[in-house]
Amino acid sequence: MALTYGATAAVNSQEPGAIEKIMALTDGYGADLVADTAGVSATLKLSLDVVRPFGQITKIGWGPKPVDFSIDKLLQKSATLQGHFSHTWDVWEKCLTLMKKGQVDLGQLITHELPLDQWEKGFELIENREAMKVVLTPID
Numbered sequence: 001m002a003l004t005y006g007a008t009a010a011v012n013s014q015e016p017g018a019i020e021k022i023m024a025l026t027d028g029y030g031a032d033l034v035a036d037t038a039g040v041s042a043t044l045k046l047s048l049d050v051v052r053p054f055g056q057i058t059k060i061g062w063g064p065k066p067v068d069f070s071i072d073k074l075l076q077k078s079a080t081l082q083g084h085f086s087h088t089w090d091v092w093e094k095c096l097t098l099m100k101k102g103q104v105d106l107g108q109l110i111t112h113e114l115p116l117d118q119w120e121k122g123f124e125l126i127e128n129r130e131a132m133k134v135v136l137t138p139i140d
Contacts, residue, residue, distance in 0.1 A: 001108065001109065001132065004108055005108075009025050011025070013043065013046055018046070019046070019049050019050055022050045023050065026050075026052065029052040029053070030050050030051050030052030030053070030055060030077075031050050031051055031052060031055060032052060032055050032056070033055065033056050033057075033058065034047040034050060034051050034055070034056070034057045034058070035057075035058050035060060036057060036058070036059045036060065036061065037060045037061045038061050038063075039059075039060075039061025039062045039063040040061075040063040041063060041065065041066075041067045041068055041069070043061075044057075044059060044067055045067075045069055047059075048071065048073040048074055048077075048079075049073065051077060051079045052077070052079075053077045053078060053079070054077070054078050054079065055077065055079050055080075056079065056080045056081075056082060057074075057079060057080070057081045057082070058082045058083075058084050059081065059082070059083050059084065060084045106133075109132050109133045110132070110133045110134075110135050111125075111131045111132045111133060111134070112125055112131045112133075112134045112135070113134070113135045113136075113137055114134060114135075114136055114137070115136070115137055115138075115139050116136045116137065116138060116139050117139055118136075119136055122134035122136060
């Protein structure tokens with residue numbers, strides 16, 4: 001999906017050899033910027049492995065458990081770890097404005113539309129990785 005929206009490369013972090021692929025794409029130095037939007041500890045650990053020296057990790061998602069590993073790689077690489085809360089009211093307003101103007105096409109991200117009373121099914125689809133984004137629509 002990232003390639004559809006302009007990314008020049010995409011690596012599935014759950015496939016074997018993901019770190020090696022990322023390092024190969026970055027001439028062995030690692031990524032300048034890593035955006036961790038998943039929130040689980042494993043993705044932050046991967047971020048620390050693949051960020052280049054003096055690079056930046058922006059952590060947007062957070063998980064239910066504290067990290068269970070050392071962040072010494074952050075210090076070794078003199079990298080910056082920045083937290084970001086992804087959904088403040090002003091960000092939502094800006095997003096809605098861009099959508100209204102037709103400047104952002106979210107059609108490919110929305111994989112399911114369900115009536116509001118099927119919200120549990122929507123959460124299950126996302127949790128089971130059967131859906132990217134689910135839109136809940138009003139019940140007539």
